[in-house]
Amino acid sequence: MTAMDGARIHITGVVQGVGFRPFVFALANRMALKGWVRNTSAGVDIEIDGPREVLNGFVEALGKEAPPLSRIDEIKVESRPPDGFTSFEIVYSKTIPDAFQPISPDVSLCTDCLRELLDPGDRRFRYPFINCTNCGPRFTIIKDIPYDRLKTTMDPFEMCAECAAEYVDPCDRRFHAQPIACPVCGPQVWLEIGGGRIAEGDDAIQRARQLIKEGKVVALKGLGGFHLACDATSEEAVAGLRTRKLRVDKPFGLMSYDLETIETSCVVNQIEQALLESLERPIVILSRRPKSPIAFGVAPHQQTLGFMLPYTPLHVLLLEPDPGYPSALVMTSGNLLEEPIVTQNDEARERLHGLSDAILMHDRGIHLRTDDSVVQTFEDKVYPLRRSRGYAPFPVQLPWESETILAVGGEMKNTFCLTRDHFAFLSHHIGDMQNFETLSSFEQGIAHFERIFRIDPAMIAYDLHPDYMATRYALERSEREGIPAVGVQHHHAHICAAMVENGLEPDTQVLGVAFDGTGFGDDGVIWGGEFLLATYTNYERVYHLSSIPMPGGDAAVRNPWRLALAWLERAELRLDPTIPAFGVVSDEDIRIVLQQITSGLNTPQTTSMGRLFDAVSSLSGICHHTNYEAQAAIEMEAIVDTGERGEYSFRLEDGVIDPVPVIQSVVKDVKSGHSKGRIAARFHNAVALMVQSVCVEARDDSGIEKVVLSGGVWQNMVLLQKTIHGLRKAGFQVLYHRQVPANDGGLALGQAAVASCRKAGR
Ligand code: ZN
Numbered sequence: 001m002t003a004m005d006g007a008r009i010h011i012t013g014v015v016q017g018v019g020f021r022p023f024v025f026a027l028a029n030r031m032a033l034k035g036w037v038r039n040t041s042a043g044v045d046i047e048i049d050g051p052r053e054v055l056n057g058f059v060e061a062l063g064k065e066a067p068p069l070s071r072i073d074e075i076k077v078e079s080r081p082p083d084g085f086t087s088f089e090i091v092y093s094k095t096i097p098d099a100f101q102p103i104s105p106d107v108s109l110c111t112d113c114l115r116e117l118l119d120p121g122d123r124r125f126r127y128p129f130i131n132c133t134n135c136g137p138r139f140t141i142i143k144d145i146p147y148d149r150l151k152t153t154m155d156p157f158e159m160c161a162e163c164a165a166e167y168v169d170p171c172d173r174r175f176h177a178q179p180i181a182c183p184v185c186g187p188q189v190w191l192e193i194g195g196g197r198i199a200e201g202d203d204a205i206q207r208a209r210q211l212i213k214e215g216k217v218v219a220l221k222g223l224g225g226f227h228l229a230c231d232a233t234s235e236e237a238v239a240g241l242r243t244r245k246l247r248v249d250k251p252f253g254l255m256s257y258d259l260e261t262i263e264t265s266c267v268v269n270q271i272e273q274a275l276l277e278s279l280e281r282p283i284v285i286l287s288r289r290p291k292s293p294i295a296f297g298v299a300p301h302q303q304t305l306g307f308m309l310p311y312t313p314l315h316v317l318l319l320e321p322d323p324g325y326p327s328a329l330v331m332t333s334g335n336l337l338e339e340p341i342v343t344q345n346d347e348a349r350e351r352l353h354g355l356s357d358a359i360l361m362h363d364r365g366i367h368l369r370t371d372d373s374v375v376q377t378f379e380d381k382v383y384p385l386r387r388s389r390g391y392a393p394f395p396v397q398l399p400w401e402s403e404t405i406l407a408v409g410g411e412m413k414n415t416f417c418l419t420r421d422h423f424a425f426l427s428h429h430i431g432d433m434q435n436f437e438t439l440s441s442f443e444q445g446i447a448h449f450e451r452i453f454r455i456d457p458a459m460i461a462y463d464l465h466p467d468y469m470a471t472r473y474a475l476e477r478s479e480r481e482g483i484p485a486v487g488v489q490h491h492h493a494h495i496c497a498a499m500v501e502n503g504l505e506p507d508t509q510v511l512g513v514a515f516d517g518t519g520f521g522d523d524g525v526i527w528g529g530e531f532l533l534a535t536y537t538n539y540e541r542v543y544h545l546s547s548i549p550m551p552g553g554d555a556a557v558r559n560p561w562r563l564a565l566a567w568l569e570r571a572e573l574r575l576d577p578t579i580p581a582f583g584v585v586s587d588e589d590i591r592i593v594l595q596q597i598t599s600g601l602n603t604p605q606t607t608s609m610g611r612l613f614d615a616v617s618s619l620s621g622i623c624h625h626t627n628y629e630a631q632a633a634i635e636m637e638a639i640v641d642t643g644e645r646g647e648y649s650f651r652l653e654d655g656v657i658d659p660v661p662v663i664q665s666v667v668k669d670v671k672s673g674h675s676k677g678r679i680a681a682r683f684h685n686a687v688a689l690m691v692q693s694v695c696v697e698a699r700d701d702s703g704i705e706k707v708v709l710s711g712g713v714w715q716n717m718v719l720l721q722k723t724i725h726g727l728r729k730a731g732f733q734v735l736y737h738r739q740v741p742a743n744d745g746g747l748a749l750g751q752a753a754v755a756s757c758r759k760a761g762r
Pocket residue numbers: 109110111112113114131132133134135136
């Protein structure tokens with residue numbers, strides 16, 4: 001008989017709620033090893049007896065054969081004498097105070113469950129809450145750890161005998177699937193009109209489909225919140241939804257049943273296909289085919305559409321193809337304007353009543369709100385625009401061990417971030433912090449993350465802008481709880497976000513090109529066109545765009561023609577009615593704005609690249625008034641004439657980048673009747689070339705070869721591509737975002753990195 005040995009194994013990473021214990025159970029049985037496995041709040045523990053070589057093989061297989069949804073960080077093995085186990089068992093969870101472990105994001109419906117959903121012989125045939133160990137809700141239903149049914153919103157549903165039998169059978173694919181449910185014992189769906197319940201179960205779904213087919217708007221409860229759905233191929237239905245949601249031009253997200261249907265509207269390459277079909281199921285921005293059946297009103301003045309595939313069984317049933325049924329539905333968040341997405345049934349009755357004709361509800365609770373994620377592809381990989389459902393709360397790895405830090409993020413597209421060990425838990429999308437509802441969603445989110453990840457922040461990082469709600473929260477909390485707080489400059493945070501996700505070590509020095517709309521500068525000016533020589537702890541602003549008055553402050557952001565006028569004044573060009581920006585506004589408005597520029601009243605100064613895009617967009621006749629963020633730049637990017645090689649040139653003097661020559665050339669081209677597409681292209685080329693020249697000059701002074709691109713302007717794919725091309729040609733190593741957005745959605749990660757390094761004295 002072989003000599004017996006023993007081992008104590010501890011595994012960390014995403015190993016709960018992903019079928020890890022049954023996998024260990026099956027593996028141990030296959031190798032005839034004895035002992036037990038259990039979840040703890042800190043990971044998975046295994047005690048096991050067996051011959052030494054077999055134990056070694058077991059440990060190796062743990063890493064190699066782990067279930068698809070798990071992500072192992074570490075397997076710690078300790079040898080010990082055999083314990084004399086006679087069987088292998090799964091034992092109950094144990095709570096270790098203060099320990100934590102990563103939580104799985106929500107996972108889209110798996111192919112096994114999809115098959116059962118559509119199989120008339122299956123007991124879960126057409127059951128909209130079918131799930132298993134490999135799929136279903138996770139993050140949105142978890143109230144606390146360890147991940148057990150009693151600590152989720154599935155708590156009120158008592159399992160029926162059949163579900164209970166599956167749940168305890170290690171050979172069943174629903175073994176310990178916490179949200180396990182069936183038509184007998186699980187959540188139910190129903191349809192409400194005007195507060196009255198008019199249909200149940202499959203009938204409710206069929207009635208909802210009928211309403212959508214008739215051009216109505218149906219609100220439906222999804223995974224992380226309610227959506228508003230309507231026929232995306234009907235101009236009338238889409239226009240109706242826009243009117244009710246008070247959303248004028250901002251594009252809507254779309255959902256189709258399968259890839260083939262999406263391909264009738266958009267060109268989908270392999271990378272995009274992989275993203276559409278990934279477990280995360282984000283909205284993927286795709287280039288639109290000219291003959292797409294999608295209504296123009298879905299994404300006015302854009303060449304792209306944002307599509308996703310169904311990610312819950314309810315979506316599958318709602319989207320099922322049928323002759324005469326829309327091939328695509330608008331699937332937009334259930335909220336008014338920029339309020340947080342609705343998650344509770346009562347809240348839906350109140351807030352979505354006026355926005356929809358019927359509400360498809362269910363009784364599985366949503367504990368944490370998450371919006372759909374949005375991505376596009378760049379250089380054959382994912383380039384995130386909004387990191388939320390499916391990705392959060394999976395952590396970003398830090399290149400160092402961090403203290404516990406809370407970073408509160410910015411004002412627009414807010415996310416917050418908590419760090420611990422070598423993890424940065426960047427939150428789901430919170431939204432624009434401009435109303436009470438979003439602020440409370442932010443506060444609840446922070447409290448929830450601190451609880452589930454057992455983080456007690458030793459420091460709070462915040463943006464320098466004194467009026468940001470997040471900044472106020474940080475300062476108040478710092479005062480109240482006696483936690484030190486550290487202010488981080490907005491663009492420094494952007495650059496550090498990109499540095500940290502690229503794994504740069506502390507002490508690394510980079511040249512950061514931070515281009516965005518708005519960020520509070522050291523000098524009280526609104527920055528946004530900055531070149532920073534930066535490390536995680538410090539930065540020097542080596543170049544920046546010359547500043548320009550923003551007549552009327554926020555009014556200038558909503559009215560790009562005001563910036564056009566400011567630049568014309570700076571360039572000493574006369575007002576000319578043939579310049580499109582001035583055909584659209586009254587003489588009186590022009591007079592007021594000119595007065596603001598002269599007096600400086602309610603006219604902050606800005607060095608923002610976003611605002612320069614606005615000015616040029618208006619000067620060239622593309623967009624004079626906006627109703628969503630960055631609209632003027634987005635509409636300009638959409639019409640760039642890709643064949644155009646010409647460019648304008650900036651003037652560079654003493655670290656200041658002056659766009660006056662660019663403005664003069666734009667006006668000249670407008671007057672000589674060049675197309676908007678050509679002017680847009682020349683402007684994009686000019687900015688890319690300017691970045692290259694400035695970086696070359698900065699390298700001559702500093703020797704730095706690493707250029708980091710961050711800030712919302714880098715969501716402009718045309719500009720990103722042209723700039724990277726130029727920088728690489730000049731021999732630079734270019735780093736940009738892959739895991740978190742370049743926009744303010746990634747800001748908190750950078751703030752956390754800065755605070756962490758400063759705290760450690762790095
Ligand atoms: Zn499944």
